Amino acid sequence: MSDNPLVYSTDKGRIRSNETFVLRPKGDGIIRIQRQTSGRKGKGVCVITGFDIDHTQLLQLAAELKKRCGCGGAVKDGAIEIQGDKRDLLKSLLEDKGFKVKLAGG
Structure with missing residues (x-):
């Protein structure tokens, strides 16, 4: 038999793991907003990193932004991605919420 965990049983249906936490690197208390275009066919996004909040709060903050x-x-790997170049607006919104924000990169 393989070492893969059981994911489906004919008696119980789909079996989900109790471990649903998301591992993210801890932030240093400074939120960084960076503009990225690489791998996105020239379309720019603002990537916001450095949050020290749990995943559900991160999803709520992303929805509000x-x-x-x-x-x-979207929220990917503990970072919020916002379409377009809206760094100045994002900085002011996050500072109003009490975060310490820096613009990173070009």
Whole structure:
């Protein structure tokens, strides 16, 4: 037999693991906003990193930022990605929430 965990049983259906936490690097208390275009076919996104909050709070913050900026985005690997170049608006929104923010990169 293999070492893979059981994921489905005909008696119980889909079996989910109790471990649903997301491992992320700890932030240093400074939120960094960086503009990236690499690997995105020239489309720019703002990547916001350095949060010291749990995953559900991160999802709520991302939803609020997307709504306030009027654009799309996602949460990937503990970072928030917001479509477009909205670094100045994001910086002011995050500073209003009490975060210490720096613009990183070009």
